[in-house]
Amino acid sequence: MTLSVPLTREHFERLDRDDPLSACRARFDLPEGEIYLDGNSLGAMPAHVPARIEKVLKEEWAHGLIRSWNDADWYPAPQRTGAKIAKLIGAQAHEVIVADSTSINLFKVLVAATRMQPGRKVILAEKGNFPTDVYIAAGVAELTGCELRCVEPDEVLDALNDSVAILSLTQVNFKSGRRYDMAAITARAHEVGALVVWDLCHSAGAMPIELNGANADFAVGCGYKYLNGGPGAPAFVFVAERHIAHVRQPLTGWHGHAKPFDFTHEYAPHPTIDRMLVGTAPQLGVLALEAALEVFEGVDMQVLRKKSVALCDLFIQLCDEQLLGLGVELRTPRDAEQRGSQVSLAHAEAYPVMQALIARGVVGDFRAPDILRFGFTPLYTRYVDVWDSVEALREILHSAEWNRPEFIARKSVT
Ligand SMILES: Cc1ncc(COP(=O)(O)O)c(C=O)c1O
Numbered sequence: 341m342t343l344s345v346p347l348t349r350e351h352f353e354r355l356d357r358d359d360p361l362s363a364c365r366a367r368f369d370l371p372e373g374e375i376y377l378d379g380n381s382l383g384a385m386p387a388h389v390p391a392r393i394e395k396v397l398k399e400e401w402a403h404g405l406i407r408s409w410n411d412a413d414w415y416p417a418p419q420r421t422g423a424k425i426a427k428l429i430g431a432q433a434h435e436v437i438v439a440d441s442t443s444i445n446l447f448k449v450l451v452a453a454t455r456m457q458p459g460r461k462v463i464l465a466e467k468g469n470f471p472t473d474v475y476i477a478a479g480v481a482e483l484t485g486c487e488l489r490c491v492e493p494d495e496v497l498d499a500l501n502d503s504v505a506i507l508s509l510t511q512v513n514f515k516s517g518r519r520y521d522m523a524a525i526t527a528r529a530h531e532v533g534a535l536v537v538w539d540l541c542h543s544a545g546a547m548p549i550e551l552n553g554a555n556a557d558f559a560v561g562c563g564y565k566y567l568n569g570g571p572g573a574p575a576f577v578f579v580a581e582r583h584i585a586h587v588r589q590p591l592t593g594w595h596g597h598a599k600p601f602d603f604t605h606e607y608a609p610h611p612t613i614d615r616m617l618v619g620t621a622p623q624l625g626v627l628a629l630e631a632a633l634e635v636f637e638g639v640d641m642q643v644l645r646k647k648s649v650a651l652c653d654l655f656i657q658l659c660d661e662q663l664l665g666l667g668v669e670l671r672t673p674r675d676a677e678q679r680g681s682q683v684s685l686a687h688a689e690a691y692p693v694m695q696a697l698i699a700r701g702v703v704g705d706f707r708a709p710d711i712l713r714f715g716f717t718p719l720y721t722r723y724v725d726v727w728d729s730v731e732a733l734r735e736i737l738h739s740a741e742w743n744r745p746e747f748i749a750r751k752s753v754t
């Protein structure tokens with residue numbers, strides 16, 4: 341019989357010394373003395389972004405003025421940035437473009453996909469998804485005369501049949517961290533003639549994704565989580581090459597027009613992925629996101645995933661060892677194949693516990709009603725952060741440090 345040896349902090353220090361990604365942390369401007377485990381809600385700031393944005397503001401905007409749309413290459417930034425994201429999600433450069441928010445892109449692709457499925461009247465979606473996905477699908481169903489059918493994640497495969505026009509899923513669930521098998525589900529959906537829309541908000545930049553490898557139809561995702569584009573960064577949209585010419589998205593703004601600067605009266609969609617655009621891009625946001633993506637240069641996404649799995653596995657192992665009998669329950673799958681890059685724990689007093697953790701400089705987040713959520717971002721999370729955060733959590737639970745009025749009063753909105 342082999343006995344597992346309890347882990348020590350030295351073990352984690354050694355892992356950091358041997359970590360092939362350890363140098364990437366210096367690419368970010370992170371507060372000293374804090375452990376940031378919330379990059380799945382708002383990614384950390386890449387250190388070089390302020391200088392880029394300062395140049396955009398002080399040179400390109402202030403002095404280049406209107407000329408900068410051309411001279412500073414502002415105009416093609418959504419396509420350029422989309423091409424950079426394409427590399428991270430297993431797509432071709434011309435299949436991805438940056439535009440709008442995830443919610444709006446979801447609306448555009450859901451309507452477009454529904455229009456490609458005449459005669460089918462069901463939008464199949466999942467219970468427990470991030471609310472905007474369900475709200476938008478409900479809005480699209482109402483608008484297109486479809487029925488929105490929401491099933492439990494385990495029931496998705498069984499619910500697929502030849503009445504389903506669209507299957508709309510989020511690859512990694514925001515609360516549980518549970519991950520779907522994109523290739524298997526897409527294949528099954530295609531067998532019954534359904535199209536699939538994947539929301540990659542909690543997976544893009546956190547793991548290798550193979551959209552074309554999975555034969556995916558459409559995908560959307562946000563720029564401000566693992567892509568580190570900053571608060572409210574613009575989102576991205578993917579349309580498989582085979583669908584681009586057939587996509588009729590409903591928000592027919594001038595930037596999606598074949599010839600926007602001809603200023604014609606009739607709308608004609610652009611022949612390329614540009615047809616997914618609506619109006620003028622939020623240029624500062626696009627340029628910040630484009631710059632932020634440089635932190636992925638030279639990063640092998642398989643190596644990144646290996647570290648993500650190790651961080652999550654170790655966090656779970658430490659929770660098992662250190663938090664026994666302290667009222668904590670694991671809500672993320674133990675099997676790495678079935679999860680993203682986060683670990684969620686349930687605790688009856690999750691809100692004040694998270695406030696107490698944040699007061700100690702361990703920043704994760706709370707998700708109602710009882711989830712403590714910890715996001716692991718392999719480019720800047722260190723192995724010792726795993727040790728130190730579980731240690732802080734153990735002390736807080738053991739001493740009931742969370743049971744103070746300042747932690748119990750609900751103040752934050754996030
Ligand atoms: C799965 C998922 N979809 C969409 C969003 C957000 O969309 P938006 O950027 O439009 O607010 C989030 C998080 O905010 C999310 O977790």
Ligand SMILES: Nc1c(O)cccc1C(=O)C[C@H](N)C(=O)O
Pocket residue numbers: 380381382470514515754
């Ligand atoms: N988009 C957010 C926002 O505007 C404010 C606060 C948080 C967010 C988030 O991204 C939440 C996130 N999608 C989540 O998984 O909970």
